[in-house]
Amino acid sequence: MDETPANTTSSNAELRRVVGAALTGTALEWYDFFVYGTAAALMFGDLFFTDADPAAGTLAAFATFGVGFLFRPLGGILFGHLGDRIGRRATLIATTLVMGIATGLIGLLPTYESVGLWAPFLLLLMRILQGLGAGAEFGGASTLLAEHAPPGRRGYYCSYAQTGVQIGLVLGTGAFLLVTFMPQGARESWGWRLPFLVSFAMIAVALYVRLRVAESPVFQRVERDRKVVKLPVVEAVRRYPRSLLVGVGAHIGDTALVYTLATFTVAYATDELGLTDRTVLAGVCIFGTVVILLQPVYGALSDRIGRRPLNIFSVVFAAVFWFPYFLLVNTGEPVLIYLAMVVMVAFGFAPMVAVQPAFYAELFGARVRYSGFATSREVSTALVGFSPLIAAYLTDRAGGEPWTVALYLIATSLVSLVAFLYSVETRDMDITAFDLEKGDVPAVKPRLGV
Numbered sequence: 001m002d003e004t005p006a007n008t009t010s011s012n013a014e015l016r017r018v019v020g021a022a023l024t025g026t027a028l029e030w031y032d033f034f035v036y037g038t039a040a041a042l043m044f045g046d047l048f049f050t051d052a053d054p055a056a057g058t059l060a061a062f063a064t065f066g067v068g069f070l071f072r073p074l075g076g077i078l079f080g081h082l083g084d085r086i087g088r089r090a091t092l093i094a095t096t097l098v099m100g101i102a103t104g105l106i107g108l109l110p111t112y113e114s115v116g117l118w119a120p121f122l123l124l125l126m127r128i129l130q131g132l133g134a135g136a137e138f139g140g141a142s143t144l145l146a147e148h149a150p151p152g153r154r155g156y157y158c159s160y161a162q163t164g165v166q167i168g169l170v171l172g173t174g175a176f177l178l179v180t181f182m183p184q185g186a187r188e189s190w191g192w193r194l195p196f197l198v199s200f201a202m203i204a205v206a207l208y209v210r211l212r213v214a215e216s217p218v219f220q221r222v223e224r225d226r227k228v229v230k231l232p233v234v235e236a237v238r239r240y241p242r243s244l245l246v247g248v249g250a251h252i253g254d255t256a257l258v259y260t261l262a263t264f265t266v267a268y269a270t271d272e273l274g275l276t277d278r279t280v281l282a283g284v285c286i287f288g289t290v291v292i293l294l295q296p297v298y299g300a301l302s303d304r305i306g307r308r309p310l311n312i313f314s315v316v317f318a319a320v321f322w323f324p325y326f327l328l329v330n331t332g333e334p335v336l337i338y339l340a341m342v343v344m345v346a347f348g349f350a351p352m353v354a355v356q357p358a359f360y361a362e363l364f365g366a367r368v369r370y371s372g373f374a375t376s377r378e379v380s381t382a383l384v385g386f387s388p389l390i391a392a393y394l395t396d397r398a399g400g401e402p403w404t405v406a407l408y409l410i411a412t413s414l415v416s417l418v419a420f421l422y423s424v425e426t427r428d429m430d431i432t433a434f435d436l437e438k439g440d441v442p443a444v445k446p447r448l449g450v
Contacts, residue, residue, distance in 0.1 A: 017213050018148045019157060022141040023164040024209045025096055028202045029137040030168030031175075032103035032130060033068070035195045037263040037388070038176045038284075042270070042277055043192050047111045048120045067124060068131035069385020075135025076374030077233050083136070083370030084232035087223075088144045089215045091370070095140065096210060099133030100203035102126045107196030135381075138165065139374030142357035146431055147216035147366070152303060154431065158357035159299025163292055165353075169262060170288035177281040218366045218432050227434050232371035236364060239435065240372055242422070243363040247376025248383075249419025250359070253315050254352050255380060256387040256412040260405070261287065261341055264388040265329065272400050273332040283334070287341040291350045298354035306427045307359045310351040311420040318348030319413035322406040330402065352416075362426035365435035384412055 075095075083091040106126045112119040142161040149157035175195035182191040222228055229235045237244060262284055269280045302310050321344055328340035356377075364372035387408075394404040429436065 014214055015148055015150075015157070017209075018145055019160045021092075021210045021213045022145050022161045023167065024206050025092060026137060026141050026161055026164030027167040027171065028096060028199070028206045029099045029134055030165040031172045031202065032099050032168070032199055033134050033172075034169045034262060035103065035172035035175060035199075036068070036106070036127065036130065037259065038173055038266065038281070039192060039195075041263045041267040041388070042176065043188070044123070047188070047192070048123050049112065063386070063389055068127045068134065069381045071128050071131030072135030072378040072381045072385070073375060075132035076139060076378035077371070078132070079136030080139060080371035080374040081232055083140050083143065083374075084368055085228060087215050087219055088140055088147070088370060089210070089213055091136065092140045092144065093207065093210055095133045095136045096203060096206045098129055099137065100199050100206070102129035102133065103196055103199040104203070105196075107193040107199075135378045136374050138357075139360070139370055139377060143361055143370050143373055144213070144216050146358060146361035147218035147369075149431075151431075153300075154361075155302035155307065155355065155358045155427070156296060156300040158361065159295045159302075159354045161357040162353045163295040166288050166291040166295065169258075170285050170292065173262070173281050173284040173288065177278060177285065180276075180278045180281065221432070222366055222434065225434075227367055229367045232368045233375055236368040236372035236375065239368070240364055244372060244376045246419045246423050247360055247363055247372070248380045249415055250311070250423070251356070251377050251380035251416070252384050252419075253318060253413040253416030254349055254356070256384045256409055257318055257344070257349055258353075259385070259387050260391055260409060261344065264391040264405070265337075265341070267388070267392065268395060268402065269329065269332075269337065272395070273330070275332065275334065275337075279334050280337070283338045283341050286338055287345045290342050291345050291353070294346060294350040295354045298351045299358070301351075302355045302358065303427065306425045307355045307362075308420065308423055308425045310355050311359065311423070312417065314348055314350070314352035315413050315416045315420060318344065318352075319410050319417070321348055322409045322413070323403075326402045326406050359423075359426060361431065362429040365433055366431070367434050387412070 079091050079095055082094070103126070106123065109122050109126070110119055138161060141164070142158055145158045145161055146154055172195065175198065176192075179187055179191045179194065266277075266280045266284065269275045270277055298310060325340045325344050328336045331337070360373045360377055361369060363376075390408060391402070391405045394408060395402050398404045
């Protein structure tokens with residue numbers, strides 16, 4: 001382990017700026033990502049895939065939604081490399097521009113009626129750019145927070161990265177909720193464009209906040225001591241193979257969960273159960289607000305009891321609750337649907353994702369942290385990013401019933417459970433170390449205890 005003394009203490013004012021930058025940046029990035037998912041569930045099937053029947057159009061729209069996930073690992077590798085080479089701050093500014101501009105341009109795209117097949121092609125291109133930007137954003141924001149945070153409070157401060165994600169979810173869903181109040185003709189001709197065009201204004205806010213943040217003190221020391229790695233991703237694979245595998249598995253369950261709730265449930269409740277767009281989008285805003293409120297609570301709790309117990313509890317709860325979730329949703333009663341969403345995210349999602357920023361940052365040494373974090377986490381999004389498409393296909397094959405979807409989601413939860421059982425407690429890891437003392441930290445046998 002590196003023996004060089006480190007001065008990694010950030011002032012309270014600087015720490016507040018870092019938290020603000022993480023909140024603003026991740027909110028922008030995931031506003032962009034979720035606003036696309038909502039549009040895919042409600043409108044893009046008709047606007048960009050008019051040749052298809054309604055069911056096939058929805059499947060095609062969800063397919064383009066999933067394509068963004070395929071490119072997230074590439075974004076994680078590319079920008080993770082830059083983050084470990086030139087710095088966390090500069091890289092995050094670049095991801096803000098890529099994601100924000102791509103989303104804004106979607107609001108300017110012609111539809112299928114205007115240009116035919118060029119419409120889905122251009123939509124797909126913008127979705128790919130979204131995937132590249134999103135693949136690096138969360139890992140970079142979390143790394144910056146972790147490396148500024150004081151020891152013993154890392155879980156609490158890092159949880160604000162995930163809070164920003166949920167703010168983006170609520171803002172993106174809320175934007176489309178407002179669009180549903182427009183007359184149908186206006187909504188389909190130009191109203192759907194407004195949530196995307198808002199992204200241009202959000203870029204300016206995010207850049208203003210991020211340009212005022214100092215570089216991570218840990219990365220400054222890496223540069224000062226000339227410990228920058230030439231190929232961070234290669235070094236991460238070489239030094240931390242099991243950390244990477246644990247990181248991939250850990251993100252499977254919550255990824256499938258949140259995109260099922262935020263996109264597939266919206267499409268299922270409107271197409272199969274006959275609920276209005278407005279009713280279901282309100283439910284997404286409610287559960288997103290619940291997660292926002294719980295993030296700092298669970299983050300602080302992880303500083304007291306550890307990351308591992310919360311991870312295991314959360315993923316087990318999700319696996320157990322998937323069948324009751326769909327039982328409640330299938331009633332078609334808005335209050336029961338809202339209850340299902342809130343219970344699932346409060347106990348099966350919020351603890352796991354609140355812990356996630358600190359947990360991933362603690363899996364890797366400082367020299368490859370951004371690359372290891374972003375790559376392992378985003379590979380899992382590529383593996384299950386098509387969950388809304390899979391869920392829509394399974395529902396169609398099951399005659400409109402979602403029970404096969406519940407089985408699929410239970411399987412994703414079990415994958416993450418295995419990863420958490422193979423992990424060790426990382427709460428007390430030295431975040432300033434260039435390389436972790438034993439290299440591959442989670443190299444332990446699985447056990448059922450916490």
